Amino acid sequence: MALWGSRRRREAEDEALIRSLYNEHGRALIAYATRLTGDRAAAEDVVQETLIRAWRNPDALVNSKGSVRGWLLTVARNIVIDRVRALQARPAEVAPVAGAEPTQDDHADSVVDSMVVMEALESLSEDHRAVLMEVYFRRRSVAETAQTLGIPPGTVKSRSHHALQALRRRFGSRTPSGKG
Known part of the structure; x- marks a missing residue:
């Protein structure tokens, strides 16, 4: 029963950490990510991923040499850069041309x-x-x-x-x- 209670306490602490990070830094993160991506929905995804990384690395928040906000903004920037690189690594998507015959895959x-x-x-x-x-x-x-x-x-x-x-x-x- 003690294990169950400690798990619930840990979950409550994790939730409180994320909630406080979002309350304190969420607006700044969304504004920064929106400026980087040019898209509010993409910015919200970046903020969510940033908070997940903060939750997975709580020691980085406590032991970082700079501010917590600086760490969060750096993580958000890195996420945006990773997404841009991932898109560039893929071939460009091309819309089908109307009236063009489909190519035959294997002849x-x-x-x-x-x-x-x-x-x-x-x-x-x-x-x-x-x-x-x-x-x-x-x-x-x-x-x-x-x-x-x-x-x-x-x-x-x-x-x-x-x-x-x-x-x-x-x-x-x-x-x-x-x-x-």
Whole structure:
């Protein structure tokens, strides 16, 4: 029971210390921290952290060579400096630009997909591959593909159908990216 009573007494003393420090030096600390930070809310955070450090180091308040207020102001200044340095150590935050496309984090999957598709295209006959290249990669219509390759439009349709069937069999009805 004595341990419990001494703990409560210590807590009451700690609370009284912080309360008296704030009553005596709080306005000066807030004014000083506001001047340093330019922001009242940030200044209040600095004062709170300063008082926590005073609570953790009560000996520094009693044994310091200067005044208690001088020690508190120095601690507050050091906290502000530490926060500024921490912000400078981080890369600057940049707001997203409206209309800009997001960057792709990792393009390894698309590279692998491209390699798999190219390998699959190589397995097709030259005639089937030529039709798919014109229709899908060069985005030509059936008529344009027929004219470019010098074959009838019906042959373009037939070759593209058979080439796609061969690719589907090769991929086992999966899409190249594995999403299907």
